[in-house]
Amino acid sequence: MNEFDAAVVARRSNDIIIYGPDAFVGMRKAGQAAAVCLDLLTDFIKPGVTTAQIDELVASYGEEHGYLPAQLLYRGFRHTCCTSINHVVCHGQPNDKPLRDGDIVNVDVTFIVDGWYGDSSRMYFIGEVSRKAQRLVEVTYESLVRGIAAVKPGATLGDIGAAIQEYAEGERCSVVRDFCGHGVGRSFHEAPSVLHYGRRGEGAKLQQGMIFTIEPMINLGRPHVKVLSDGWTAVTRDRSLTAQFEHAVGVTETGCEVFTTSPAGLHHPPFSADA
Secondary structure, three states, X not given: OOHHHHHHEEEEEOOEEEEOHHHHHHHHHHHHHHHHHXXXXXXXXXXXXXXXXXXXXXXXXXXHHOOEEOOOOHHHOOOOOEEEEOOEEEOOOOOOOEOOOOOEEEEEEEEEEOOXXXXXXXXXXXXXXXXXXXXXXXXXXXXXXHHHHOOOOOOEHHHHHHHHHHHHHXXXXXXXXXXXXXXXXXXXXXXXXXXXXXXXXXXXXXXXXXXXXXXXXXXXXXXXXXXXXXXXXEEEOOOOOEEEOEEEEEEOOOOEEEOOOOOOOOOOOOOOOOO
């Protein structure tokens, strides 16, 4: 651990890093880098645009501001962001296929800013989408909101998962179990793993200074997924629609701080500042 790390990390608790106040300053800057980029995509993503063009815009934004794209070359990943369309759960790879009217797409962006990782993803509607797709996105966003609301000192990781699972399943959707949120800060992925299902009161207790992502993946059909032969793209086994939202949060004295909120108020589609 170098001197800078020692200044921002108070201690470890069961391998979970407990960060100090300076970390929250760094994470605000990194989180807003990702959030502003996702805001900029709002008017760009439309029918006919390719996910490769989305990737190029994200890359250009990062280069212009001096932000390093964490996903590029991560374990061999060849793109600046992940673009996951319709039945793609996560880790979709950008390509030259145009987006079509009625598609829904998740864009996942992570920038490294002054050594801190800002990680966030958001859903976008392509043209006019079906009511079932709209409803799925609404349920997924509300699942994220309820998971975040469960974060406070003394609560448990199970409280977060239970809040998400109870709501999503109550809306006749399913929660993906194969992927989860994760600790984040000076590294892309740290302890703890943040499951989006579980039982209240179970799992590690939350402490002030923990920093992690909450990123529920919610399916209209069954929760089962498979990874395609490219080793990255995860899809629903039953080809049902899926959606995801992701925020990076830090546990505060009384609750939590969300580092990746949209500065323009573009929380979820149809994008509106009062959504």
